[in-house]
Amino acid sequence: MVDRTTEELYALREKRIRDAVALKVPDRVPVVPNGPAWPGRAMGVKISEIATNVPVSYRTIIDAYAGLGDIDGIQSPAYHVVTLSIQWLSKVKVPGRDLPDDELWQVDEAELMTAEDYDAILAEGFGPWLARYYAERLPGATEEFEAFAAHIPEALEACRARGIVPFTPAVATVPYEYFCGGRTMKEFMLDLFRKGDKVQAAMDEALPVLIENMRGVIRGLGLMGLWIGGWRTASEFLAPRLWERFVFPYFQKMVEAAIEEGAIPVLHFDANWTRDLERLKEFPKGKVVLSLDGKTDIFKAKEILGDHMCIMGDVPPSLFSLGTPQEVGDYCRRLIREIGPAGFILSSGCDVPITAKYENVKAMVDAVSPVD
Amino acid sequence: MTVSNLAQSLGDLNEEAVIQGVEEALAAGQAPLGVLQELQAGMTIVGERFEAGEYFLSELIYSADIFKTAGAPLQERLKDQVQETHGTLVLGTVKNDIHDFGKDIVATVMTSNGIKVVDLGVNVEHQAFVDAIKEHKPALVGMSCLLTTVFDDMKTAIETIKAAGLRDQVTVLIGGGPVDQATADYVGADIYCRTAQDGVSAAKKILGVS
Secondary structure: OOOOOHHHHHHHHHHHHHHHHOOOOOOOOOEOOOOOHHHHHHHOOOHHHHHHOHHHHHHHHHHHHHOOOOOOEEOOOOOOOHHHHHHHOOEEEOEOOOEOOOOOOEEEOOOOOOOOHHHHHHHHOHHHHHHHHHHHHOOOHHHHHHHHHHHHHHHHHHHHOOOOEEOOOOEEEOHHHHHHHHHOHHHHHHHHHHOHHHHHHHHHHHHHHHHHHHHHHHHHHOOOEEEEEEOOOOHHHOOHHHHHHHOHHHHHHHHHHHHHOOOEEEEEEOOOOHHHHHHHHHOOOOOOEEEEOOOOOHHHHHHHHOOOOEEEEEEOHHHHHHOOHHHHHHHHHHHHHHOOOOOEEEEEOOOOOOOOOHHHHHHHHHOOOOOO | OOOOHHHHHHHOOOHHHHHHHHHHHHHOOOOHHHHHHHHHHHHHHHHHHHHOOOOOHHHHHHHHHHHHHHHHHHHHHHOOOOOOOOEEEEEEEEOOOOOOHHHHHHHHHHHHOOEEEEEOOOOEOHHHHHHHHHHHOOOEEEEEOOOHHHHHHHHHHHHHHHHOOOHHHOEEEEEOOOOOHHHHHHHOOOEEOOOHHHHHHHHHHHOOOO
16 A cells, blocks of 8 residues: 555546546546535434535535545535525525424425516526525525635635545536526426427526626636536426427537536436437537436446546435445446446435435445455 | 327327317317316327327426316316216325425326326325325325435335225335335335326226226
8 A cells, every 4th residue: 555645645536537537547436426415414413514504514524425435536525505595596495494403405396486587587687687586585595605605615625635536516507407496397397388488588698697607616716627417407307309499508508618617517417318318429528527316327328428428426326225235336336347447437326315324335435446 | 099189189289279179169068078088088198108208297297287277167167076087096295305396297197197186295194194095095195205315204104004904905106206116115115106107107007097
């Protein structure tokens, strides 16, 4: 075992991740876990603290994942539950405030955004409309988010000081996700059919603002990578003609902008995107990561995109919660063998769930190390 | 089987034609129940196209909303009549989970396919499923969740139904974001439904609807 300084270790791990993104074979498949809630449960920290106290969240997240073994990075080392309100224009039930202290937060879906808001966006401009929306319908969210953002540099530093790469500590997403969260999924889908032109015009108004915000975050924090998230934009939910019109072009522009800024866009794509994997070939080769949550067929993704895009994932939440360490280890080794070793980053599918067994999360981390 | 123009219009998601077709049928003196059955035949076309990969959740939601809007005058005329349904589904998001989107879609799609839905809402107490089974005598129970933290609640809800001696009387269908076959095995459910349409297909099969 070679003794390395923290700086050397950090450089080695960063190279490992960058090699994977560039579709090279790294010295070892990198492992980069994700999720704020499980660390709280694993470390005996109340979920209300993880949800709302940023210094506690980043210390707990870093300690929990670092304690598992030789991890290369953490997708996002800092957390505050207000980020969900900010990106989905929704209220969230918060532990310690709306829920018992140690329960998981939950998005409280309601029609906070109305059909008239599309007109308001076009009349006022997306930026001013958004500021007014937060102030009127999610009071306190902007202030909480700003307080969270102020802590991010120290969270990144705390992560780097352990020799661990804070890979994707920020989230950007397309207008669809914002509007769908604010309108509710049902009402928004009906809007796509019944007032598609207006929705599209509002999206076109919103996109440049969201891209400028994303550019500012990448520059301000000097990000190596960031999430460009897709949840309700998943192929499985939408007819191809709707997806091609309201989803894909917006992702294309965001991905292009993130690459221009020198960041690695990690397409954090939850739910099933299998139908449209072929379309992702339009993104630049070797510069983007496709992160899957267990619902998209990751083996199909390898077949279609393996020589074009790094793939990350995808230990499913139910396997972490209900499986055995042997089953988790077997699945991870299959991923390393069949999705890797080039262009693959091992991770949880979306978050490690709060109910994951400790030994199962450790089995994922242990899977990347060769057996002596 | 011949399909009426009205059913075909709904199958094709032609909203204006469906609304107009219902109005014309009623104006021509057609029996409301017959018109409703035509709309249900339209929903069957939607379901078939979903299963064939031509339609997606977006179309399920839109078609169910057209069904609801166009069918409103029918429901008004039929409100005093006992309506025949294929069977009953008691449905709820399990205890400690407040997410209702998946459950609501299932309720809408099941209803528009002629299945009576008793919607218990979200954060449903285990005993409430038992009470609803006793009251409504359903053939089907549907449970939904979006959180892995409530897998044990789902399991307990099913065990509570079993302890009440009612487990053999119902088929338990489950679904939701993190749910998969392993979850179904763990909680002791009968059928895992990946989509709302999976639920409709399973329900129709169990209820003997062709």
